Amino acid sequence: KNLQAVVDVGKSQNNALLWGPAQVLRSLVFSYITDVWGDVPYSEALRGDSGVITPAYDAQKDIYTGLFADLDAATTAMAAAPATAIKLGAADPFFSGGAAGWQRFANSIRARLAMRLANVDPTSAQAELNAALAAPGGLISSNAQNANFPWPGDGVYDNPWMVNFRTRDDHRMSNTLMNEMLPVNDPRVSVYAQPTVADSTVYAGMPNALTQSGASAYFTISSRPGAVFYGATVYSCPTCGARTGAKYPSFALTYAEVSFILAEAAERGWVTTAGTAAALYNQGIQASMDQWGVTDAAAVTAYLNDSVNIVYKGGTPGLRQIALQKWIALYTNGVQAWAEWRRTCVPETLVPGPDAVQNTVPRRYQYSIRELSVNEANVKAAVARQGPDVFSTRMYWDNNPTAAPTYPGPTCGTRP
Known part of the structure; x- marks a missing residue:
């Protein structure tokens, strides 16, 4: 609602450098909301002040169309803003009011959403992706241009992972991720995770979805998340490093992600000017290493030169490699990693844990009971259009899984 207020004020003042960034962030938020529900x-939505307190539910296809239009409008308007326009300045934690940063961010969101449609509407996906490439400002093209949220770390606005870890010590790394990284000596392991309590030379994960009694056995033999996320805590953690996690940034959209989007587009033949799929794939891996502060150049080189597992293979195997590396690079951005898994089913090893209450990985969240109680008619209309309000219902962009070259079959996301 606050973002909508800024959009309204900025448009009333005809100042694109006020409403443009707010419209980009509003689009980002709506993209998360629709990709979850x-x-x-x-x-x-956001029209309660005008008396709209039971808003209609839009079809996801129409929401995506609206998001593409909103992002395009914001980018175009910011590019045309006069040099004398009032900027957000210090009130903008992302880019200090710089129009170029917001244009790249908007276009990169547009590219992300375009690729999301690859299985259900490849024609529109390709068109929107190329439009994002051609739009004013282009895409994020270096880690210096990443859309990062820099937490002040002042005890009020702290990195949310650090806040969670401040009073809890029941977080451990998942086998699903660690089993993809450890066998190939991924240099990011020591940043993503900490050595186990039982053995300071060992990194390890644990199964997902265990009961408390089952999980307790892994307390000392599985890895905590990386030391970079830890701040002041109430328990003893000798491996938690300098405890500067309160200020660790949140990554909204990165050069690595953009590189993998373009790599997939190149492999599909959708773009021809951004580079080869192999070069963009390697670029994405290197960008992720740099983003996470991996400084062992020899280890990175050895990783990239692993001809069995990492060197780009092209075709469907190459698309699987791109999807896996993108998923790994999206660490800490859970909604995006989940969305990419739903689109590609990579990694195939992602299945419900031993004690999960259902046998398949959820495809969406259910609508809340509160929403049903205050907006029942519109919720029911959405359910009638989209499908049953259950975790297994596939949303619009997820309803044609067999179109994904990486789709392994109906066992995707199903516990054996």
């Missing part, structure tokens, strides 16, 4: 209020 599917059909949600969009065209009538």
